[in-house]
Amino acid sequence: MNHPSENPTPETSQASASAARRRWLLLGVGAVAGLGGAGLAAWRLRPGAVKEGAHETLWDASFEDLGGQPLRMASMRGRPLLLNFWATWCPPCVQELPLLNAFYGEHRAKGWQVLGLAIDQPANVQKFLQRVPLDFPVALGGLGGTELSRSLGNDKGGLPFTVMFAADGSISKRKIGQLTAQDLQNWSKSL
Template sequence: MRMMKVLSAAVVLLAACGDAPPGTVAVGKPAPPYVAQVLDGDRTSLADLQGRPVLLNVWATWCGPCQKEIPALEALHREYGPRGLRVVGVSIDQASEQQAIREFMQEHGVSFDVWLDPSGDVTSQFSMVGVPNTFLIGADGTLLWKKVGPVHATDNELRGLIEKSLPAT
């Protein structure tokens, strides 16, 4: 009997980790009003970036797949940043790891913005389980694309959506 209760609880928990319920984070819906901290300590938010498309990547220094995707994110930043895309990495490392985050950024040649979220607010607001997760948010704040797992700079779907989200030249 006890085993049945444990199994029932596990099924409920696993179901909770699936797709987000209606009205939460979904492509075509507004992105959550997310607020974080930049490395210098100031507060920032997605609302501060409204009017520009944002590629929001959630990662951690200890995450192997996160480390492997950094060159792709950097390539997207260098290619599309001058045209208006804002690439933002959100680190969920502990608050005491700021120096390790800075060293990670330097070691991996990260030149895009990095926000800190040691409390993991981003994971609950974006209905995430694990890292990396990446979200493309349009200039109007609408979620255009999301990916669980590492991003690839050659992803044609992502590149097409970035192109469509950029201001006309």
């Protein structure tokens, strides 16, 4: 005795082919939607233009370190600098800090500097750093840090935001969003 699946009828074959076409169509639509979403996210997270005078504002700025002492940005000029804007309440910021710390440990002998500019309350930053100590300096950005971030192209004020400066003080790279090890590797080779 034959089972229906052993000898398909033309209607069964057409239904099967039609179902397969629908699956491929849905997969194609899903792929296009995914690529579109990724493109939109990349566009949305693309840094804007650096505002006129932002370089001077940066190198003239001073921020308080966690001990209440001024950290003058001019003192960091002359060597490559990764400036990272972050906050304790920002999960991607917190996730990338160990990566930045490792980068600093590997590259500081080569002249690299890393500065974490916390856009957060001092007590929150101090409490966080007791749990997750960092080897690189951290300063408190406050409103001035937020405005500096915006002037460097972070129009929407998203965090984390990282800017790489060359030894001459010029901006070399910028990224809104979480850094990857690959980003840091590529950036360090670009100078």
